[in-house]
Amino acid sequence: MINLYTWATPNGRKISIMLEELGLDYEVSPVDLGKLAQYSPEFGAISPNNKIPAIVDTEPGKDPVVIFESGAILTYLAEKHGQFLASSGQARYTTFEWLQWQTSALGPMLGQLGFFAVRSQEKAPLAIARFTEEADRLLNVMDKQLQTNTYLAGSEYSIADIASYAWTLAATGYLKEVLKDSLATKPALHRWLQTVGERPAVQRGMAIPQI
Template sequence: MIDLYFSPTPNGLKIRLFLEETRLPYRIVPVSLSRGEQFEQSFLAISPNGKMPAIVDHAPASETGTAALPVFESGAILLYLAEKTGCLLGSSAMERVEIVQWLFWQMAGLGPMAGQSGYFRVYAGEQVPFAIERYTKETARLYRVLDTRLADRPFVGGSEYSIADIACYPWIVPHDAHGQDLREFPHLQRWFETVRARPATQRVYEGVADVYTKPGAPVQPAATSRTQQS
């Protein structure tokens, strides 16, 4: 059994997507970010950085020498679960390299930059035009990188759906809040619709509100052309 310490943010949703795709048994342990539960000592013992998601695997491999194994950081969790199950990590050594590269790309680039874009466009207490422009443009650049990657392959890692797709998808879901129009990225849009149609994706996102929905908060309009986004 996997305990998933969870809030429905893009990073939290990544792990649910993996668990639903593989049908691993799990239970959700809600973490209320608004109440600061991620900073409670009981959670910090699992996730020292005070960030969600985290998991506790109550059936780890015997060589770990422990009955319950905590893992934090969404990218590390995806890699751990893929290695544990032998799922969604490619069929060859070369595919695995490709998938891990794009997993790290998401963790280092797409997630942080899109997160900053969403924050300054929706949540910031004051409008900071320089920050909005900077992060919206950088998010557009990363969307273009992904669009180019998907021009000649069905999935981010290559021919198979993988943890690279699972890592990226939740950060494309709130594209409007990021100031991006998917019509500007046709290969990315095709991939997005394919992943959205997967049964596991539909189960995970059923009833999930947009993480950037904040009543009364202004949302900056999306750029309308590649020229504006460059």
Template sequence: MIQVWSWPTPNGHKVHIALEELELPYEVVPVNIGAGEQFKPEFLAITPNHRIPAIVDDDAPGGPLSLFESGAILIYLAEKTGKLMPTSPAARYHCLQWLMFQMGGVGPMFGQYGHFANYAVEKLPYAIERYTNEVARLHRVLEAQLAKTKWLAGDSYSIADIATFPWIRNPERRNIDLAAYPNVKRWHDSIAARPAVERGVAVLAENQRKGAMTPEEREVMFGAKQFAAR
């Protein structure tokens, strides 16, 4: 059984979707990041970076294995099952390069946009403009790739698609109209319609924040507690 320590965020949804696609049995351990549960000792024992998601696989080759970082988890699950990642060297590296594109570009840049545009108390025009432009640029990169290929890494649906999709969902949160990126929209809609994806994004959906962040949540997420030595 795989334990998934998670919360309904794009990074959490990546792993939920992969587990559903791979039909692996798993148990969800909710980690309420707005309430500070990511700082509890039992979670820090799995991930010293106190970020979701993390997994513990009791059935890992060689014995129980704990992993943090969503990209590493996706690679592990793909290699454990022999699915969702090509095995030929060139195709495998194409898949990994698009996974790294998400990990190093899409996730961090979209996250920075979300912080400065939606959560920061002081609205800094320079920061908002910078990340607005970067979000649009990354959509253009995806559009160019998906004009040439059905899926991000080629002809096969893979962990690169699973990693990127949750960040493209809900484009209105980033002031993006997917109609301006028709190949991204085609790709997004194809993934959203997959039954395993529908199940994956439903995991912990009842805990999705509704409305504005409370002062207590803001302190936990962005205040001194976030940066305290542990």
């Protein structure tokens, strides 16, 4: 049984989407970020970086597998269950490229933009301009890739798409006003969002945790 430690954020929803795609039974342990639950000693023992998501995978007769960081969790689940990640060859490493692109670039930059442009009461124009520019650049990279590929890593849906979906959706929702000029010029990105968003498992995963 997998215990998923998560909250209603793009990073958390990556893993609930993956678990729904795999059709696995799992339990949800909400980590209320608004109450700083991520800093509790109990959660810190599971996720030393005090960030969600994290999982504990327990099987009879085996030591529990404890993993934090969304990219590591997605890779573990894909390899364990043999889905959404090619076993070898170029397709495997292309998936890793786009997975790492999301975790190192798209997610952090959109997160910073969300803080400075939306959440912060005191606006910092230089920071907003910097992160808006970088978000636009990254969305351009994504749109260009999707102009010639059905999914981020090629013709097959993968953990790269699962990692990127919730953050990209946030760009069209939470960050819509900030990025409206950029989003208006990216039809391939919108086509991909619709394609991925129509998957029933994605819709179920996006509703977790129910708070």
